Amino acid sequence: AQSVTQPDxxxxxxxxxxxxxxxxxxxxxxPYLFWYVQSPGQGLQLLLKYxxxxxxxxxxxxxxxxxxxxxxxxxxRKPSVHWSDAAEYFCxxxxxxxxxxxxxxxxxxxxxxP
Amino acid sequence: KAGVTQTPRxxxxxxxxxxxxxxxxxxxxxxxSWYQQTPGQGLQFLFEYxSETQRNKGNFPGRFSGRQFSNSRSEMNVSTxxxxxxxxxxxxxxxxxxxxxxxFGSGTQLSVL
Numbered sequence: 001a002q003s004v005t006q007p008d009x010x011x012x013x014x015x016x017x018x019x020x021x022x023x024x025x026x027x028x029x030x031p032y033l034f035w036y037v038q039s040p041g042q043g044l045q046l047l048l049k050y051x052x053x054x055x056x057x058x059x060x061x062x063x064x065x066x067x068x069x070x071x072x073x074x075x076x077r078k079p080s081v082h083w084s085d086a087a088e089y090f091c092x093x094x095x096x097x098x099x100x101x102x103x104x105x106x107x108x109x110x111x112x113x114p
Numbered sequence: 115k116a117g118v119t120q121t122p123r124x125x126x127x128x129x130x131x132x133x134x135x136x137x138x139x140x141x142x143x144x145x146x147s148w149y150q151q152t153p154g155q156g157l158q159f160l161f162e163y164x165s166e167t168q169r170n171k172g173n174f175p176g177r178f179s180g181r182q183f184s185n186s187r188s189e190m191n192v193s194t195x196x197x198x199x200x201x202x203x204x205x206x207x208x209x210x211x212x213x214x215x216x217x218f219g220s221g222t223q224l225s226v227l
Contacts, residue, residue: 043118043204043218090157101147101170104157
């Protein structure tokens, strides 16, 4: 069975500092990997996805993620965090059924300090 | 283009009752997926409907059911509500191809008392 681990429940970053959110997955084959963001009271917005090919994936809002098969990781990064980035971030893996049947991690809450 | 619309936004029920949640996908989308979000279990896949047929199903009891209509609108029903069913229920739509991204609604917050 596939699974996703996000080791950090909360992370606090100063505005303007760099950010890295960790994600480890378990899946037997080549996974479909995603990062979503959720603001309070809102649904999920897709930041980026890895399907195949280049292991460094660019997303919206200046985010990027790197797929490392040897480490079963798909960490999310941003070089300079803005206060509006404060939200909860979810890593997810999709199996053979594609994007519609996702297994999510428990999420990382990002707090941005002035 | 309107986004995914879920109604109602909030719902309060008591144990033993049943509830129906509604989801209107983005126009032209034929796939609707449902997810349950709780603080303890996180986000869990319930089921997916495509062209009025259930295409995928998560690991939830039979009390959770759904359907999709010919206009792609979907409903989710939970019978004999339990306290543990309190959650944010999220609906997502896509065109239906396996490589298409999901667009999520804002969810229905269900509280079971």
